[in-house]
Amino acid sequence: MAKKVVLLFAGQGAQKVGMGKDLAEANPKAKALFDRADEVLGFKLSEVMFEGPMEELTRTSRCQPALYVQGLALLEVLREKMPDLEVAACAGLSLGEFTAHAAAGTFDFETGLKLVHQRGTFMEEACEATEGGMAAMIGGEESAVRELAAECHVDVANLNAPGQIVLSGGVEGIKAAVAGAKDKGIRKAVELPVAGAYHSRLMKPAQDKLAKVLETVELKLSEIPVISNFEADAVTSEIVIKNTLERQVTGSVRWSESMQLLLNGGYDTFLELGPDGTLAGLMGRIQKGVDITTLKDAASVDAYVAAANG
Missing domain, CATH: 3.30.70.250 (Malonyl-CoA ACP transacylase, ACP-binding)
Structure with missing residues (x-):
């Protein structure tokens, strides 16, 4: 049975020690993704995710790639268990927008991973300087x-x-x-207990550095619509993607409008991929009664697949 769903990806603050560990233990494809992330980044991100400590995982340069990798590992496992899954659109809260782009095929796993690590590092530096x-x-x-x-x-x-x-x-x-x-x-x-002033004018140095990196990145407009936080609209070209990902660093995350856009467009089934149910909670405030399921670990993926197969 084909399912047509909107994929939503978590933003910074959703991280939890242990995130992704059960996926890696239960699924070889997921484990390969975590191993590849460690290799590309040159440090043991998976160890920080699986074992902590929380102080290290909460560092912006760590939690952003951690949430990116876990979101895509959840999707990898879901697609393996549900090969007829049809993705209607993708969106992500702040950092999660990068995960959404990777899920939609705007850029490959490694390109996105390097981007989010650099973004997190630039933002961490801006936090320390202000x-x-x-x-x-x-x-x-x-x-x-x-x-x-x-x-x-x-x-x-x-x-x-x-x-x-x-x-x-x-x-x-x-x-x-x-x-x-x-x-x-x-x-x-x-x-809020945060390290700095995210999505404010104090992040301008991070935005400027990310803009230079984005200039060098090869990406493509996906056939699957991806919603921009900055514009609360679907991106329409490669130039718009780079521009919105850059401006999102200091700009407002228009999450409520982004979700309303999808709901008004007739999208009615949502999957949140991330360590907690923050986005499902927000959806309940945006519009009651929306069909949204949070997939946060191997067990929740299994339960979803079992329910879908009836």
């Missing part, structure tokens, strides 16, 4: 959150779901935004 932070604004109007961001000289980093927007910028600006949130009618404001 004093930045992020804060979640829960239960506020978008216009009020944007007004608050402008007043505090910080940026809108993530529009995750209705009533869930993340701000990013200098530490003082973020603290001011948290302190001033209630005055703007925002129900709750929480500082």
Whole structure:
């Protein structure tokens, strides 16, 4: 029975120690992917993923390639067990957009792996060179959150779901935004435990470095639609792909709009591939009752395949 699904890939923050270990133990193709990643990167990424420590896995230069490899390993196992799987579209939250492109065939596994490792390294360097932070604004109007961001000289980093927007910028600006949130009618404001100000103007040095790398990368427009976080729309050319992946580093992740675009387009079956169910949770806020399943390990892939085969 053919299944036509939209694949969604996790972003930074979803990483967990042990991610991918059961896949490598249960499936030779998945193990080959982890082994190849170690070889290409020149260090034991798989060891960091499987054994930790969490402090090392959470480093931006480690967790970005880790999530990329695990997402594609899950897809490898799924395709082996469900050869008639039809992919209707792909999307990924922030870093996950690179995984989505690899899944769709924009570039091969190794090209994408090198890209996400370099991206993570550049962003880690930008974090170390600045004093930045992020804060979640829960239960506020978008216009009020944007007004608050402008007043505090910080940026809108993530529009995750209705009533869930993340701000990013200098530490003082973020603290001011948290302190001033209630005055703007925002129900709750929480500082996030992150290493820096992702998707803000403080990431400009990382964006500039990534732009130079992207200039040298060969890619192609896939037949499978891939949704850009930056434009909340399907990419339409090689130039647009490079431009949106570059600008995403400092730009807003328009996740809610991206998912609404797919839902309005008639897509109704989604698979989240990543270590936790963050994207499924966001989908529940964007539109209730959507058919979305999280595949996070070998057992969840097996359960999904068994259910699909009825």
